[in-house]
Amino acid sequence: MLIFLYVQDERSFDKMHDDAHLIYRLENWSQYEGNENHWAATQGFLIPEVVSRYPEIRSATRIYHNNTPETFSTDVNFYNEKDLFYADSTFFDVFTFPVLFGDLSTALDDPGNIVLTESTARKYFGRPDPIGEIIKRGATPFTVSAVIQDIPHNSHFRFDLLIPLSEFQRRFPQFVNGRGPSTFYSYVKTLNEEASKNLRAKLDADVLEIMNIRDANGEINPIEGLSVSIRTMPLTDIHLYGHAEKELGNNSQAQYIFIFSTVAVFILIIASFNYMNLATARSTKRSKEVGMRKVLGARKPQVFWQFLSESFFFTFIATLLALMAVVVLIPSFNDFTGKRIDGNLLNNGELLLSILLVYGAVSLLSGLYPSVFLSNFQPLKALKSNVLSGKGHSFSIYLRRGLVILQFGISILLIIGASTIYRQLRFIEKKDVGFNKEQVLVLKLPGRGRVNNLETIKQEFMADPSVVVAAPSSVIPGERVHIMTVRVPDLVTTDAGNESQQEDNGIRGMRIMSGDEDLAEVYGLQIVAGRDLSKEMVTDATQGFLLNEAAIREFGLQENPVGRRFEYVYGLPEPKAGQIVGVIKDFNYASVHTEVEPLMVHVMPSHAAYLNVRLSTDGVQETIKRLEAKWTELQPAAPFEYFFLDSLYDAQYKTEMSMGKTITFFTLLAIVIACMGLFGLASFITEQRTKEIGVRKVLGASISSIMVALSKEFVLLVLLANIMAAYPAYSLLNNWLSGFAYRVNISPVTFLSAAVVALLIAFITISFKTYMAARSNPVKALRHE
Template sequence: MFKNYFKIAWRNILKNSGYSFINIGGLAIGLACFLLIAIFISNELSYDTYHDKKDGIYRVIHHSNANNPEDAWVWGNAPIGPALKSDFPEIIEKAQFSGRSDILLEYNNRKFQEGECFYADASVFNVFSWPLLNGDARTALEAPYSIVLTESTAKKYFGNENPVGKTIEGIGGRANDGTYTVTGVMRDIPQNSHFNFDVLMSMSSFRQSRSEIFEWWGYVDFYTYLLVADNFDQAAFESKIPSFLEKHLDAEEAEEYYYNFSLENMNEIYLYSTADRQPGETGSLSNIYIFAIIGLFILVIASINFMNLSTARSLERAKEVGIRKVIGAERRGLIYQFLGESLILVLIASLLGLGLAFIGLPWLSSLTGNVFTMASFMTAPILLLYFGTSLLTALISGSYPAFVLSGFRPVSVLKGAFRTSPQGTNLRKGLVVLQFSISIALIASTVVVYYQLGFMLNKDMGFDKEQQLILDFNWDNQVLNKAEAVKGELLALADVSSVSLSRTVPSSHFPAAGTDIETYEGNMENFSPYIYEVDNNFIQHYKIDVVAGRAFSPDFPADSISSLIINEAAAKEFGYTDPNQIIGKKFQQWGREGTIVGVVKDFNYISLHSEVAPLTIRQVPYGRYLSLRISSTNYTKAIAAIENKWSQLAPHRPFIYSFLDDAFNKQYIADIRFRKLFTIFSCLAIFIACLGLFGLATYSAMLRTKEIGIRKVLGAEVSSIVTLLSKDFIKLVGIAIIIAIPFSWYAMRQWLNEYAYSIDVEWWVFVLAGAIALSIAIITVGFHAFKSANNNPVKSLRTE
């Protein structure tokens, strides 16, 4: 019997190959999209799960804003780590890293500036699951000037030889200079890690160069992780924090600045952390929800197509059902048969979807920046989810057609009196409305996502970031010792119109500084704004507007020792609504005292994800970057000339450059990836919906073939027949537009709330989405209507 069911199912698939192709193809694409989204989400949820002790690893989060205790930093002070380990027996181990530190390494004339480097405690390998391929994990980072390289970094310098015991030179930095001994080679950090690096240097090396900061509670340059005992109670621990701080912070320090801290579990870091100064990228839980919803929508649309076409074709199977029932077939057997046919179709679609997903893996890798392979989805959980979803899809989408077909009355069917029930017709219409409501919502959402990112990339940031070439010489003393001469030589080039030296540039790393500023009452109030250390030309070079006072100038030599410029946000932080009122007020910052000489207009020196934060700017004779404004549009020629001059000025250093707008826009990589993924999956969902409408319109036109023939014989025009066949579908799309507008408006408003600066959801977005959906429906349905209207009526009426 089952063999017979399979034969009948297979014959029906071949007999109606067009509908079978639409059914199987649409479902296969839907399942492939669902699988790719599941792989992407699974990867996002897998961050840091490779650590054996992940449940017992916590990170210290620092709070230093009394006005907003929720304002948090991952980056913090050094002494908190040893103090916590000493005072709390439930803390088994502490592991600290310095802030990211770039270093130029050289071995046998091979030089590379490594940008992902950290000083680290020797205990890091006791806390984290980072296995060493060569070397002893227990001692690898103990001795001063020890260095551990990742496998790929070691190969750059040493090829396939074992580098342990060899020496490598650190050149031209500040604390980084020296001869390092390679004490270990570790596996490359897995891609699903919130903390990535290429080089670890021993913390004892850093301690030798700046030992005093390891005692300063107000100095921030460290990431602190703790490994706790199995019975650790986080709530009980955090209740002891006030007494801990009272013990370790003296009264003068506690009065000078606000400080508190909390703990964050390793499992919460990537998706849930809201703290600033992360050591790596963090994910977005809302984006995971969005993609999960899109995956579900795609599956729902594909299932709707399957159900619609199956029920619409029930008339063709009516006589078969009637004959089967007359010769004794039971309804249960018919249900099994039609469910079996549904399962066969879904099985074929799921296998095809598996192949499509495999083909799509390289595309997913290129879009997300992660590497996905066959092993990415050939895992038990993923395959169980995939085939379980396929089975559920088959049962849900095939159950209604099965029960409808098996419920036909044989007497009515064999007399030819059977007609499609109003309930079945209304169900199909309802499903069309549902899938086009989803499609319209996705179209509107895609437009909003596209324009929000365009707004972020093109918004006036308050400074000139166009045609700015940034040279990174990484604090090289040989360059700094002749900084003014270097600037002069570069400025003399024909393609360079301005040069500035600074510790940081927009989008790059910048510190914060404990700062006291005089209030209205004459008191000195302390907080920790961000700080830019620049030369006297920086503000003019970047065309930053001065709204009160003045910029730094060579005409005021005292600017380098006693002047400070702040932004509008910093002035407001200290209670000055009028920036002119803070000019001349006293300040104290990092050993420097003087007066505020200027206030600059707020400029977005970080991405538009955050509002402009308080910033102080002071003049210094040192820095890491040279900013060059290029006056020529022939960038190839200009870069070649600059590189040639650089090889004369600093022959010992590689020519490392970037354009500021490109570097700044890298802050939006995650947003760009999100837009691409969202747009592509939304378009696929819309395509699947159109595929279903295409099949349904084809079938609807086929059912009315004789009606169309009679109308043509009676003189009906092609336009009236096209209108007749199209208007019902157009009405359904109109209803879908009305349903989709409020849903998509609310969803997009919630998504935009995550951005400090965002677009407004304009009315034209929904008009555009509705127009696109209507156009798609008109083209899809109108094609078949026009084709049917132009058929020869003789062919359709000759059997009457």
């Protein structure tokens, strides 16, 4: 049930919207000479273009998310707001969010309007219905036109404030509707399923025209080596399958759904096999009962239904106990997994239906064979003891052995999986990421480039004895580092037949991190060639660039990279031209899921979105209080909001960490269940062999030799289980690890350790029972039965 609730939550994302199955996000995909680019965002012109072209589209909208916090205020309160979206007036035609106050059909018509979520309305005004109230962004007033319920946790995007895109368009008209950078999230809702198919076909057919792809003669034609498409990502698939550049959040992985579902099925199978195994093993105890019932006139179907009903009864009791346990455990399970699962199970019809189906399936799976087996007993044979010792019941013996192998095979597979996942997570935790993320306090700056006295604030902070160094930055490690345009003059080539015609203009896209001359010191970056940016070199602010090793390799500049010409051209009327002054050792500014990509670091104060402050380890809380007081003095119109860099960077692996803990927990549960079955079976076997044990002791056998004789069959079965589990475990783990650019190896030691652990678990499980049997009085043993 717990795993079902986890999987149900993962699969529920974005399904709250009306006709969610007809909503698609348009995505840009291109491939040029083997280099693939897949963007979740598109250019601003795309939605108006496709809406004018295709009648299959019922409604469409664009979203713009400014990653930089902006300060909003009332007369008494002000806050930095990062979860701020700009959206077309048609936003609520595409998406369904319950309205509390106001009219959503007109809420985004006026550029001076603003829509708040309920919690945001309470934060600013102390009540949920501030319709008509004024909230300001700087000096710009906005009128609250509507209040909606808080965005549910199972939405792939979440916001607190929503402003009409027309207000953004008023300030940047060409940016919104032009063919500029891909910064808008474009969504369409189609008329029906048929319209969705037609739209996809038309987008494929018209993509060159829509994207204005022209050949050397200026005609709309394919370009050799270039493939482009406009992809339609179903809204309800984004959370599990959306892993494009510029995703709005850290999405999950579809393979985790498979992993958790598989674990759930495995646990149910192990438990069901336990019941089947023990029910058939105990048939000796009940053989006389069956014989007496048949002698007294019971027919085979009556005996069959008696034993099957027992299975249904036991499973029903187990289901009730499980329901009570789940209700109690859900709060802890939510803390454990980071979920927000509703504890009111009676409102979850899908869960109740699944419980009913699983109840029936488990009851049949565990009870069917024992019912058939016991109802087939012949009365005369059933009235004899030890009915399973004959050859006629060899199938039952082999079945029980097979079930033990399967149970422990599954348990061993889970042990191997849990240990490998743990090793990978430890590898992530301990990996040298190439920079020092500890003790770095990060301040969110309100409005990119709007803190006019940032240099003064920095110098005042650095005057504090507990501050080592401080520097602004456009982004921070752990966040998406933007791809922007640069030009490498050394890569420019011309057509041999026409020197005025460039074959390669040297333009490239690469990750850009802006800051100042102290940024490398704040992050502890290593300079492997040349030098760091320096305030003493006054030209560094306008002409100096640092490139990482990946960029040097990518651009083929390994030979004397320092001093080469380099230009930053993104969004500038004239390129920022200069030279490479130093090479940074590669560091993982993104997660270890991806290899380190080319990165450039330069000075660009206008792009500052954060202030990074490296602190000493002494009196951190006191230092923060002093910095807050200084910030309030120098920047009174913006709140002092901070976090530590290591917490944000490590949050990239939240999904993996949650999965690792959950898999470990359920692996232990599976092992416990398998051991319970093995213990019960060992109890039965030792009871079956009571006379044999007595004879062995009379003939002089030692306790240890008897324990070995009783245990060796189980050891052999566990060894076979190890062999059975090896290939599936390797295949599944190799597939999971392929999602990491930096990963541990699947070591034979892991498989050997799992085998040893399984053998120890099996031996400990059965040793108590075999030891008690081996040290029993042989006289009592020979009197057995």
